[in-house]
Amino acid sequence: DAGVTQSPTHLIKTRGQQVTLRCSPKSGHDTVSWYQQALGQGPQFIFQYYEEEERQRGNFPDRFSGHQFPNYSSELNVNALLLGDSALYLCASTTPGQGSNRRDNEQFFGPGTRLTVL
């Protein structure tokens, strides 16, 4: 049973460019969340997708956008990259519960994509 997978593993971009990161959830999971982990910090919630819609959003600018596909996989897009966007981007999927809203469901994380902005 494959866990959460993310691609690419590493990415180097320059300021002003745009980037797309990809995530496939664990088999049987239907909810995907994205987190940003800056160096020396805990992960910060970006947004969550369920049924192809953004359901929750953290305190991130509109430059950060996402998408969820019918097969539950997801993309994170970041436009107009800044140096401060350099971080490990983590995708997490959640066991489905009643509408996948159950607060007691743990999230399973992928290995992350290391983004470096020069």
Added chain:
Amino acid sequence: AQSVAQPEDQVNVAEGNPLTVKCTYSVSGNPYLFWYVQYPNRGLQFLLKYITGDNLVKGSYGFEAEFNKSQTSFHLKKPSALVSDSALYFCAVKGSTLGRLYFGRGTQLTVWP
């Protein structure tokens, strides 16, 4: 607002000794608490969670955590540390906002032989 504090950036312990990694939380409503571990260049691995019931929760790799409502704490413990336990540990809480995790800054655990 939901938040988690991990008061120690680093914890050092000798192999075979008990270890404790501290976490305190602040939530509105009932807390849903989690511990995750992160090895270098890896994602987060789930260790254990507290939802309700017994205050002592048992998880993966011999770890356990003690929930204390009066002290709003959820400390991670292990009776006998292994060198392979050396990693970055994160405490997290889910609050009233559905599904979102709020993480602490993390505690680097080093177990020396």
